[in-house]
Amino acid sequence: MAAHPWDELGPDHFLAQGSLKWTTHKDATPAFVAEMDFPVADVIVEALRDSVTAQRFGYLPEHLAQTLSTTVQGFLEQEFGWQVPESRIYPVADVLVAYDAVLQELVAPGAPIIVPTPAYMPFLSLTPLRGHPVVEVPFLQDGNRWVFDLERIEKEFLAGAGMMILCNPHNPLGLVHTQQELLAVAEVVDRVGGLVFSDEIHSPLVFDGHHIPYASLNDQTKNHSVTAISASKAWNLAGLKCAQLIVTSDDHHQALLPKKFLITHGASTPGVEASIAAYRDGGPWLAEAKNYIRHNSALATTRLQAAFGESSFTPPQGTYIGWLDLRDVNPGHYESVADFLLHEARVALTDGAKCGVAGRGHVRIILATTTPILDGLLTSLIAATSREKKH
Ligand SMILES: Cc1ncc(COP(=O)(O)O)c(C=O)c1O
Structure with missing residues (x-):
């Protein structure tokens, strides 16, 4: 180069x-x-400059929350062909806050969490802090491809696990899961009545293959998963505190609504403005x-x-x-x-x-x-x- x-x-x-x-x-x-x-990106710096000039440092105003939802909706449709209602795109501070909310509100107290490993480190260290034991399920090697141990995942769900973490694209293995691989996971989760936390924070950063949002696969995945995304990895904005929890299932939405104020409270106003610029013009x-x-x-x-x-x-x-x-x-x-x-x-x-x-x-x-x-x-x-x- x-x-x-x-x-x-x-x-x-x-x-x-x-x-x-x-x-x-x-x-x-x-x-x-x-x-x-x-x-x-210049477009993000400009958005933040506007925010500083206007001193927009207060709580997140409804019109910006709304613009974020509309912008994220457009981004998901354009990039991944995924249609999500705006009302199901919750602004949150970060992906770990989203994970914590899901853990506390949608998983039975004390139920173990299936974490395919190697995994993003906080999933292993933070999960037990909420009283959920971690079940590490190492990826298997199939030739030179890392693959899910579906048998073990099914066994752990049947033994009482409450949720599985899917990280796609995968940190740290760099995998972009194929449609076939995701459908195979979905089949198991559907059969056992399980739940998936789909961490898609790295989804704009795909070099080989293409990203398929897990919840977009079919009605089963839409109803048995919650998704987290953010502009923070692809545009380097982690300190600005803005991510999105995407709640595709009606039941999950109903279950989360009473706590929505608390779940969304940490999304920062400058972070939302920077994320809008990133998704729209980045x-x-x-x-x-x-x-x-x-x-x-x-x-x-x-x-x-x-x-x-x-x-x-x-x-x-x-x-x-x-x-x-x-x-x-x-x-x-x-x-x-x-x-x-x-x-x-x-x-x-x-x-x-x-x-x-x-x-x-x-x-x-x-x-x-x-x-x-x-x-x-x-x-x-x-x-x-x-x-x-x-x-
Ligand atoms: C896979 C994955 N999930 C979550 C996070 C943390 O994201 P956030 O800062 O939005 O909590 C990271 C950060 O590197 C990550 O790689």
């Missing part, structure tokens, strides 16, 4: 900006939290960001496969998250390979064990940084591990 202006942004710029990503480990290159190191910026990420992903794939073997790393089909198998690397006296890399390579990655037992010996790498920073990170990682290979 020809040089891109984003290539010029270096660590000093990001340190001065002071994000969580760049201030947590001051002397290590960070790639552990799902934040992008790209300048935010397409060209997103296309550029995806191109840039695609190039980074190819670079990581070439370098990591050369260093650790072909099966160690597959480019994500969706998300900007890479999943690297380093089970052949001896972490020595460090407690994990991620800890080893933090100290010996000065790169900060997520320890795969935080994504579940199935993730031990793996690391999660955020690819949405500048190409020179990613290249430097890969060089340090490969150099440190080549000194410590088990075989």
Whole structure:
């Protein structure tokens, strides 16, 4: 790829900006939290500038909540051919708030939650805080494709599990589930009368295949799932606190209505304005960001496969998250390979064990940084591990 202006942004710029990503480990290159190191889209900056000029910092006004619903409705229809009534698009602070609300309002107290693993870390750590045990169901390998363990999922539902988490596109495996894979899940969930929390936060970030909203598949999935989406990953707005809970089932809508004020209360006014701009006018910026990420992903794939073997790393089909198998690397006296890399390579990655037992010996790498920073990170990682290979 020809040089891109984003290539010029270096660590000093990001340190001065002071994000969580760049201030947590001051002397290590960070790639552990799902934040992008790209300048935010101009259309979003303009929307926020308007909001600052008008000092619109009060509670979310009804007209903005309404515009968000209309805009999200248009986005879902245009991008995924999915028609959702505006009244079923609830503004919420973030996807974890949406998850928490679903857990508390739609799942029987104490019922276990099925989490296909490796998984986005908070699903494992937060779920027990609400009194729901987590049942980790590791993905199975079918050739070089990760697939759901449907038998085990069915068994856990029959044993009393209250809900399953579906993360599509999948963090951290980068999977974009096919229609056939989703229908197979739906068949099981329908048979056992289960519930699905479909986390589609990464849905605008698909590189290979196309995103199919789970609830859009058929009447069964519409009625046995709730969906969460947000502009926060694709347009890098996580701190602005705005996501959307999409409640497609009439029964779920009725059950949530008494608590709707509480559930939607945290969506911030500037966050809603930024999200409207992102969904409505953020397409060209997103296309550029995806191109840039695609190039980074190819670079990581070439370098990591050369260093650790072909099966160690597959480019994500969706998300900007890479999943690297380093089970052949001896972490020595460090407690994990991620800890080893933090100290010996000065790169900060997520320890795969935080994504579940199935993730031990793996690391999660955020690819949405500048190409020179990613290249430097890969060089340090490969150099440190080549000194410590088990075989
Ligand atoms: C799959 C997934 N779900 C949820 C979240 C958290 O989203 P939010 O900040 O909206 O709670 C993330 C953040 O990286 C994520 O990757």
